[in-house]
Amino acid sequence: MQSLVIHSPILAIAVPLLAAFLIPLISKFNSKVRNIVVIAALAFTEFLVLILARDIYATGLHIYTLGASASTLAIPENFMVPVRIILEVDAMSVFMGIISVTVSLAAAIYSISFMKQETGGSKFYTLLLLLTVGMVGMEFTGDLFNMFVFLEILSISGAALAAFRTRFADASEGGFKYIVISAVGALLILFAIGIFYGQYNLLNIAAIAKVMQYTSLDKIALVILIVAFGMKLASVPMHMWAPDTYSVAPAGTSPMIYVASQACLYALFRICFTLFGVTMDTGTIGWIIIMLGVLSMFVGVTVAVQQTDIKRLMAYHAISQSGYMLLGIGVGLAVLADPVALASYGKAAISGGIFHIINNALYKGLLFLTAEALFFSLGTRDLNRMGGMARNMKYTTIFYIIGALAISGIPPFNGFTSKLMIYESVYQFSPLLAIIAMLVSILTLASFTKAFQSAFTGPALPQYGHVTEVPRPMLFGMGILAVLIIFFSLFPSIVVNTIVTPATDALINQAGYISAVMGGL
C-alpha cells in the first residue's frame, strides 16, 4: 500500500495508457470485455488519484523523479539542478486530476450504449483513454517540455474524437479547426519553452522559477504562453473553434474536451503563479487575465442567447463560464504581490475561481450529456424542431433541470456558492466587474429557460411519439454527475474546506513548490 502511494502519480498516467495500448489486442474478442477493461482502468485510475489526494492533504506536496535511483531524489548527487523529468503533484494538480478522471469515467460509462449504434468502438475507447492520459499527464507534470508533449496527446486525441462521426460533414470540419488551433498553440508554447531553455538551460518548472529574472525575453515568452493557452481554452478573442468542435463531438466526449480545456487553464495558472509568481508585474498580467475573463463571459453569453442548436448554445455557455474562472483567479493574481489585499479578498477570489472549475466541470458535463441524450433519441440538435420531451424522457428532463439551475447560479445549487464567492471578492476589487458577472448570470438563466421551453415543455410533437427514455448506461453516466452536483450543493463548506482551500494555498505557495524540488531556499 505504501509503495502504491509512492508510485501513484506515475501509475495514474501509466495505467490508462497501458489499457489504451491493450485495447487493439483485446477488442479482437468482443466488445463486452473491452468495455469492462476501459471502465476498470478508469476506476482504478480514479482510486489512485484519490489515494494520492489523501496523501497530499495529509503530508503535502508529492514529487516523483522518473528513472532516478529513488523517487524523491530530484537533483542528482553533487549537482545543483534537476536533470530528469520530475512529476510534481500538489493539492492544485491533484484537484484537477480528480475532475479529469471523474468526468472521463462518467463519459466512458455514458458512451457504452452510444457505441452500439456506431462502428469503430475500440478506436473510440482508445482515444478516450488517451485523452484522459493527456489531461492527467499535463496536470501532474513538473516539466515544461513534458507539459507540451501531453498537451499534444490531449489535442490529437480530442480532435480525433471530435471528428469521430465521419458521416456528418461538419464533424471533420470541427475536428480540423480544433487540430489547427491546437497545433499552432502548441508550437507557440514550444517556442516559449525554447526561450526559457536558451536562457537558463533548464526545463523544470521549479528550477526555472528559482532563477527567474523576468528579462525582456521572459516577458515575450509570457505573452506567447498567455496567447497560446488562451487559444486552447477558448477565451474570447480566440474562441472561434469551440462551438464547432463541441457541437460535433460524439457521446460523452464534449464534456471531456471541455475538461481538457480546463487542463490548459490549469497550465496557464501554473505558469502565472508558479513559474513567474511575484517576479513578474502581477498587476498588469492580472488585469490582462481579468479582461480575457470579462470578454469571454459577456461575449459568450450574448452569442449563446441567439443560438438554436442546443450543443452550440451549450458551447457558448462553456466559453462564458470559463470567463468566471479567469475573472476570479485573475483578481487573485492582480493582488498577489500585496499581502493585505491577498488575505482580505484575493484568496477568496482564487478559491471561488477554483471551486467554479469543479462545479462547472460537473454541471456543464451534465448539460452536454443531456444534450447528447436528446440528440441520441431525436436525431436533431435544432431546438426549433424539438418539443414536449418532458413526457417521454423524464430522467433526462430532471438531469437537465438540475444542470440548468446549477449553471444559472440559483440557490442552493453549487453554481450559486462558487459564483457568490466570486461576486463578493471581486466586488471589493472592482464593483463594476462584479456587476457584469451578475448580469451574465441572469442572461445565462434566460438562455437556459428558453432552451428548456423549446425542448421539454409544450405539446408532444407527433413525429416523436415513439421516443422513449435513453438506455440505462447513459442515465447512469448522467446520474454520477447529478449526484455529485447535489452533494456539492448540500455540503459546500465540506467541499471547500477539504479540496478547494488546499488547492488555493498550493497555487499561491510558490516557495513551497520550488523548495520541494530545489531543496531549502
Added chain:
Amino acid sequence: MSKIVRTITNLLTPFILMFGLYVIMHGHITPGGGFQGGAVFASGIALLIVAFNSAKVQEKLKERHLSVIESSGALMFIGLAFAGLGITFFYNFMVGSSIFGQIPPEGSNPGYMWTAGVIPLMNIAVGLKVIAGLSAIVLVMALASSNIRIDE
C-alpha cells in the same frame, strides 16, 4: 508506375529495409535509434506503395496486423518502463546486469554492442512501433485516396 520504377524499387527495397533495421539495432552506439530507423524502414514500405499500388501492398500487409504489431511494440516499451518500477518508473535496471549491461570505458571508444541496459531494447520496441505505425498511416491514407474502405 512504369516498369523502370518497379525494377529499381525491387532492387532497392531490401537494402532500405536492412539499413532501417541496422539503424534501429545500433541506436545506442551510432547516430540513430528506434524512431529514425523506423522511419527509414517505413519509407521503404512507402516506396513499395508508390511503385506498385496500395491494393497490391495491402494483400501482403494487412492494416489490422500492423495495428497488432504497433500495439505490441508500445506494450513492450511501456512494459520495460514498468519493469523498473521496483525503483522508479523508467529506471534503467539493466545497467550492470548480464544482458546489455556492460559500461563502456570513459571517453572516446570504438563502441561496444553489449552496453546501455534497456536502451537497445527500447530502441527495438520503439522501432517496431514506428515501422508499424508509419506504414499503417501511409497505407491507410493511400487506400483512402483510392477510395478503398478498410475493415477494422
Added chain:
Amino acid sequence: MRKTATIISLVIVIVLFIVTAFLMHPFGQPPSDMDDYIIENAQSEAGANNVVSSVVFDYRGYDTLGEATILFTAVTAVVMLFRRRKEETIN
C-alpha cells in the same frame, strides 16, 4: 477593415519574433549546466555511447513514452477516420 486588423496584428507578432532573435544569447555559446552534466555522466549512468540516445531513453524517457503515444494516437485516429461505416450515407 478586418484585413487591416489581421495585417497589423501579423506585423506585431513578426516584430516580436525578430526582437526575440536579437535578444537571444549569441549563437554558438549557449548556457550549458544541465547538458554538461549529461555529457559527463551519460556513459557511466546509462552506459550508452550515444548521448542523445541516453537522453531520449533514459534521462527523458518519459517524454519518449509520450511521443510514442502520440504516434499511436495518430495511427488510431487515421484508421478510425477511414473506417467502414454501418450505413454509407452522407448527410
Added chain:
Amino acid sequence: MTEGIFNIPFIAIAALIGISLYIMVVKRNLIKIVMGLAILEAGVNFFIVSLGYRSGGAVPIYTNVPQKLMVLPVPQALTLTSIVIGVSITALMLSMIVLIYRHTGSIDAEKSRKLKG
C-alpha cells in the same frame, strides 16, 4: 548590433515563423494551411536545435569522437520528439482534409460552411 550578426540563425527562424503565420492567416486553401503549419513546425524545430549548438562542438556520441567538447544533447532529443509529433499532426490533418473533400467537394475554407473566420 555586432552581436546580432552572429544571431543570423535566430533571425532566419523569425523569418520562417513570420512566413508561416502569414500563410495560415491569409490563405484559404486547407492544404496551404497545412503547409503553413509545417513551415511553422520547421521554424520551431530549427529554433530548438539551434539553441544547442556550441561553436566547434562535436557530435554528442562517444563512438570514435575526436574531442570532448560536444554540442548539447538535450535540444536534439527535444527536436526528435517534436518532429515525430509534427508527423502525427500532419497525417491527422491531411486525413481530415480528405474527409472534408469527400463531403463538400472542395478544399477551400471559404466554401465549406463552418471554417469561415
